[in-house]
C-alpha cells in the first residue's frame with residue numbers, strides 16, 4: 001500500500017518533471033526557463049494548461065500539437081515519469097523530509113544534465129557549478145547529514161574532499177585516458193559533474209560511481225553501436241552514466257562497500 005508522503009512525492013515528481021523538460025530544452029539554448037510560458041516549438045502557439053498536465057496532457061493529445069498537429073516527442077512524458085520514479089525512490093530511503101527533498105533536487109539536476117548531455121554533448125556550467133556549491137553548503141549545515149541514516153548526506157569534510165578529489169581525480173584520469181587512447185574521452189563538464197557528485201554524496205561515492213559508470217557506459221555504448229548501427233567514431237556522452245551510477249550508489253553503495261571491503265568505510 002502506498003502511503004500519503006509517497007503519493008505526494010510522486011505527484012511532485014510529475015509536476016517537476018514537466019519543468020525539467022523546459023530546462024532540458026531551454027538551458028542549452030541559453031533561453032529563460034521561466035519566460036515565456038510553454039509553447040509549441042513548431043507553431044509557437046502557447047500550450048494551454050490542461051494540455052500541459054504531466055503525462056495525461058500528452059496522452060490526450062496523442063502526442064500531437066493541438067494547433068499544428070506536429071509530433072510532440074514521447075520523451076516529454078518519459079522525463080515526467082522518470083522524475084516521478086526518482087521522487088518515489090528517495091522516499092524508500094526513509095530519511096527525514098528535508099533530506100528527502102534535498103536529494104530530490106539533486107536527482108532533478110542529474111536528470112536535466114543527463115538529457116542535455118545526450119542531446120548536445122555538454123554539461124552546462126550553470127547547473128554543475130551551483131550544484132557543487134549547493135552540495136557543499138548543505139553539507140555545512142550541521143543538523144543535516146545525519147550519520148545514522150542509511151544514505152547520509154555527507155559531512156562538510158567528506159563533501160569538501162569529495163568535490164576536490166572528484167575534480168582533480170577525474171582530470172588526472174581523463175588525462176591518462178587521453179594519453180593512452182590518443183583521443184579525448186572526457187570533457188570538463190564530466191569532471192565538474194563528478195565533483196558535484198562528490199560534494200553531494202561524499203568522496204566515498206566516487207570510486208563506486210566511476211567504476212559503475214565505466215561499466216554502464218561501455219555496455220550501453222557497445223549495444224548502441226551493435227543494435228542501432230551507430231557510428232563508432234561518434235562520441236558517447238558520459239554524463240548520463242555518471243548520473244545514473246551516482247543514483248545507484250545512493251541506494252546500493254554502502255551495502256556494496258560493506259560486502260566488498262567487509263566493513264563500512
Ligand SMILES: [Zn+2]
Pocket residue numbers: 040041042043044045065066067068069070
Ligand atoms: Zn504546434
